[in-house]
Amino acid sequence: MRHVALVADRIGWEERRLIAAAGAHDLRLSWVDDGALCLGAPAAPALGDFDAVMIRSRSYTRGGLIATAAEAARVPVLNTAAAIHACENKLSLRALLRAADLPVPDFRLVLSRADFAAALAELPLPLVLKPVFGGMGKRVTLLRDADTAQSVYDYVEDLGHGFEQAALVEPFLDGGSSVRCFVAGRQLVASASFRSAGGDWRSNAALGNRHRRVAQGPEISKIVDAVVDVLGEGIYGIDLFETPDGFVVNEVNHAPAFRAVADTSELDIPTAVVRYLQEVTS
């Protein structure tokens, strides 16, 4: 039986369902603690005996490093290190997508107070300030007012270290809603629309907001196809914003949660993931 490592910081809701679905489909999926791998030796004892590695670390810093080290040991990794690196750096992702003529939001890269002031001068309010590196919607802040923006940026400048000081400023596009597309391999397994529940401006799936199933029209399918062409096959959560000019790709999550999306879908997401794992390891 094929044996796949599920590398994560813990076994959560999604991981339990993936392990169960694997068992029902003749695949062994075993949790491996992402903080106890000690990778680096060429043979990678912690991972070398698996037929593949699926990375679901919630840490936004561990995924890319573990994938790099696992690939160096010639173990197939989902997602690839290249895909994870592209996803975890929101600037890299936008550059890649834009180069492939995919629609992305306008943005400014903010590395300093001067950049931040210039971004505020170039783009009209309301704006979104978000870290280049990070996940689950954390530190994604809406700037409605110019006169408080600088005091919010104080936190980036005073408390941010290293990569934490890298931010994007972008127009506020989603009008309170976004579409999350769950992809396994090349297949769009499910898609759902998220809308802010009112208490928080963010419509992020991680924040427990209201959601409903959305039809997978040809526009969404075409975008998803093109994103997979850029990143390679894998397991992705692709977040879209709907704008008057059509959808734009906001982010791609390389270790996507799917609990909320699963509620809206008739499709069985864990089974779709497991089938893709079987394909990869066969």
Place this chain on the structure above:
Amino acid sequence: MRHVALVADRIGWEERRLIAAAGAHDLRLSWVDDGALCLGAPAAPALGDFDAVMIRSRSYTRGGLIATAAEAARVPVLNTAAAIHACENKLSLRALLRAADLPVPDFRLVLSRADFAAALAELPLPLVLKPVFGGMGKRVTLLRDADTAQSVYDYVEDLGHGFEQAALVEPFLDGGSSVRCFVAGRQLVASASFRSAGGDWRSNAALGNRHRRVAQGPEISKIVDAVVDVLGEGIYGIDLFETPDGFVVNEVNHAPAFRAVADTSELDIPTAVVRYLQEVTS
């Protein structure tokens, strides 16, 4: 001639004027780098030969530590370690002033996300979020909207370490203006009103806002007297907010800038400070 150490990270505008005023009044005032003291030995070689030490570190972490170490070497220090510790911890200061029946803003101590949510539930918007430790108005943020407050707090939670996670939430009182009182010894040397210049919501003196001289009515004098009773004589910048019920004490700065206040005053602030130094060292 009496010789006083001016302990600071650099010689800035204020320090140059203090050194010049000392020279004109028969006092020697010498800059000593606050990052090259290596205090701790009982005799405190870096400071032990001075008749007194005046601390003007802009770092909000160095002042109290240096004052503590200098006092341990039995050198008179302005301000006292006790006064600096009271001023640099905005919670301690409010507790001390409240215990002396001085009017201070209402506030909540926020040590966690749960505290922050409770503070938002207890106090009406708009609110001010500020670090317990910190200076120059940095990270003092205005929260106008409940739906963006949590994403601002993400920065405290994700990027703040240790004491940086301690914050106060308080009602927004100043309506865009505050009064800064400069005190030397017990004397109210000058006072000025600061008003936000429009680009930033803060009326903080450090942010280069508009200011004008204010009359030193009996209400202000009484408050200043009472603050000095609590903290002991020293060199202070006392910040007041005017409310419908009268003034409240917002903060006391233990190493106050005075460039902006000096512009509004006929009094010569450096000379007032130097006279106080002479008194202390005589």
Place this chain on the structure above:
Amino acid sequence: MRHVALVADRIGWEERRLIAAAGAHDLRLSWVDDGALCLGAPAAPALGDFDAVMIRSRSYTRGGLIATAAEAARVPVLNTAAAIHACENKLSLRALLRAADLPVPDFRLVLSRADFAAALAELPLPLVLKPVFGGMGKRVTLLRDADTAQSVYDYVEDLGHGFEQAALVEPFLDGGSSVRCFVAGRQLVASASFRSAGGDWRSNAALGNRHRRVAQGPEISKIVDAVVDVLGEGIYGIDLFETPDGFVVNEVNHAPAFRAVADTSELDIPTAVVRYLQEVTS
């Protein structure tokens, strides 16, 4: 029945025993989460109805702030805010003890790379580098070699924020052993000697090292008495180093663990604490 709040981040081994001992002695002791107090309102609803507050937060930043806010609401607090502030700042504590002619280790206050270089030049190796603020022996590092000391200091300089950059450098005194004295009120309840278990150079009680009961000779009693004179009655873990010239006071812990000490003692520490709580609240 008297009702005392046990303010802590969790109910651990010590807290369970304290709550049980209270129940056996006609005192109600209730855990209150130190991250859900939202203190600040004059009446302090989270704590105002208790007869006293005992603080056992393991966070080295929360204790002093919560004690300050609780005292402002006129609730008796163990330990007092003044005692906690003295204990949590290793520089303040040494200054206070030295002023009372208590023996403390020599040390240098290191606020910068220049201070660090000066301390290495003034004091002979081996030296200990430790944070001014912090607990449980964390970041307390032994510097055996001059040629690696600067690369260790890089971590303080590059990664430390604010108060984390404040450090002490001091001679390595304990020869691998230290004495922990557990105090309730004025009473020396138990004392134990800790010795490094070999894997780590530190003899800190928090690190699970070897320990044995020590006789409470008159020298230790005299020091403990004098420390309580300085800090006021309370619940303390006083750490001593034995040197050829007698004991010196290394640190005082204001929320001391007592699991390891309890193993070495015939005295019942939880009961001694509870009796002291009864005394305070009667």
Place this chain on the structure above:
Amino acid sequence: MRHVALVADRIGWEERRLIAAAGAHDLRLSWVDDGALCLGAPAAPALGDFDAVMIRSRSYTRGGLIATAAEAARVPVLNTAAAIHACENKLSLRALLRAADLPVPDFRLVLSRADFAAALAELPLPLVLKPVFGGMGKRVTLLRDADTAQSVYDYVEDLGHGFEQAALVEPFLDGGSSVRCFVAGRQLVASASFRSAGGDWRSNAALGNRHRRVAQGPEISKIVDAVVDVLGEGIYGIDLFETPDGFVVNEVNHAPAFRAVADTSELDIPTAVVRYLQEVTS
């Protein structure tokens, strides 16, 4: 005349020489502040009119981000974003070099305390602890003793945020010396040997150590060629360690300083760089 942007945080010794050499060779090289670019708009106004961009930010976080954004605006960038990303992540670089059968030091990827303990168990002392992301030898620490290693790691665990917690542990190989090779395009312009000056264990060029020219034998040339095959042509500082089995590649610096190397070389490094810039822009 071709116009190249020299993107950096400041004009230092190297940048002055590069600008002068460009002037002497009919190329205009203009400093552009790396904190005032506000990149992101498709046309990249801050850089779009240059014929090429050379990145010399000393910040280890800015180079890759700026290169990514500049390439997205279709401006030729030295080094390429791919090369910078490979160099700034010491794990990625080792994986790439190892995949190309280039000799690299053995290492373990340390993401947690458990990884650190495992690395200490797997590899013999002395070991080097270094950040995955970082430059100029900062935080590269020599671990001679097992009993102090955990207290050094406390700093990574307690003070490191996000990517700062990613570290490598590797055998101590250099015996106090390393070889720095300066490359422009494919050409090995100069190479020098660095040896610790005694005060600090590190032989890093950034730390002002003793250095001397080294002969560029065929072994070094072959390694340099192979590294350029992996990373693409560019401007690199390739650091080698000499071992009993030959040279291994330790790091590649993507914005190399060359002051110390220049002292040991008859070749004119700034002119070699400028000639490469001319080639790229012609």
